[in-house]
Amino acid sequence: MGNCLKSPNTDDISLLRGSDAGPEVSSEQSANMGPPPPYQESIPIYHPSPNVSRPANQLTEEEQIKIAQRLGLINHLPTGVFDGTSKKAKECCICMEEFLLGDMLRFLPCMHTYHKDCIDDWLMRSFICPSCLEPVDAALLTTYETS
Amino acid sequence: MASMEKRLQKELLALTKDPPVGVKVNTDAITKNLAEWTVDLEGAPGTVFEGENFQLQFKFGSRYPFDSPQVMFIGPNIPLHPHVYSNGHICLSILTDDWSPALSVQSVCLSVVSMLSSCKEKKRPPDNALYVKTCSKNPKKTRWWYHDDSV
Numbered sequence A: 001m002g003n004c005l006k007s008p009n010t011d012d013i014s015l016l017r018g019s020d021a022g023p024e025v026s027s028e029q030s031a032n033m034g035p036p037p038p039y040q041e042s043i044p045i046y047h048p049s050p051n052v053s054r055p056a057n058q059l060t061e062e063e064q065i066k067i068a069q070r071l072g073l074i075n076h077l078p079t080g081v082f083d084g085t086s087k088k089a090k091e092c093c094i095c096m097e098e099f100l101l102g103d104m105l106r107f108l109p110c111m112h113t114y115h116k117d118c119i120d121d122w123l124m125r126s127f128i129c130p131s132c133l134e135p136v137d138a139a140l141l142t143t144y145e146t147s
Numbered sequence B: 001m002a003s004m005e006k007r008l009q010k011e012l013l014a015l016t017k018d019p020p021v022g023v024k025v026n027t028d029a030i031t032k033n034l035a036e037w038t039v040d041l042e043g044a045p046g047t048v049f050e051g052e053n054f055q056l057q058f059k060f061g062s063r064y065p066f067d068s069p070q071v072m073f074i075g076p077n078i079p080l081h082p083h084v085y086s087n088g089h090i091c092l093s094i095l096t097d098d099w100s101p102a103l104s105v106q107s108v109c110l111s112v113v114s115m116l117s118s119c120k121e122k123k124r125p126p127d128n129a130l131y132v133k134t135c136s137k138n139p140k141k142t143r144w145w146y147h148d149d150s151v
């Protein structure tokens, strides 16, 4: 257990995430981290909650439902093929590669764009946009309600 | 596996070509093993760590950047800082809970530098003795409690 005091002015990490930084991450979020299990490359690993990784054959029923729901939500996020017309989206900040013509992309509600494969891998762990830290599902649910 | 190496190559290239002030990657060691980096950090001028040099170790798993790297201070000089344990472990939320794959070696280094720079008084965390005695070798296995001293 680590328990050190955080001084207020060390929290400003959001500055480092670029000019379009989203809401500041609360410093009071308490950590709930268990030891990461060893990697087993042969069995697919799922992440029913942030920081929880479990091989597919060790998921509880509840976790299986959660993952199914998550996959459903991810599938509702728009995708598209990079055609070079977008001036804003140039690079995927997960793999740090520039988008190439024909790349499959996924668009998040916050307008950040990633390779479909890159962001889907992350969304299975966390529904937070890696760039702006905006919760993806909140925006998605609001879209449902208004439409 | 391949995507992790590709991204690390990119980061390495960018960091050696255009390193931030006070941050220097030890490239000789990395060419042997891309999954383990050592970065030299300089205490910023005008701060309590002015003139001091530190070594930060990064270990990357095959799931980087989806998993955060394991980051700790190594070497003879571990900064005397309220968030740095004497065994080199660092209490910094972006290294565990607040990690995002958009973060990078560079942004972690900058966060650590800014954490050091904002330090007013050189001292160890209050629970240093107990923590160092009982913790895992891997700082990512620690259940960190990030909290504000105003709480």
Ligand SMILES: [Zn+2]
Pocket (backbone or CB within 6 Å): A092, A093, A094, A095, A096, A097, A114, A115, A118
């Ligand atoms: Zn990508």
Ligand SMILES: [Zn+2]
Pocket (backbone or CB within 6 Å): A108, A110, A111, A112, A129, A130, A131, A132, A133, A134
């Ligand atoms: Zn975003």
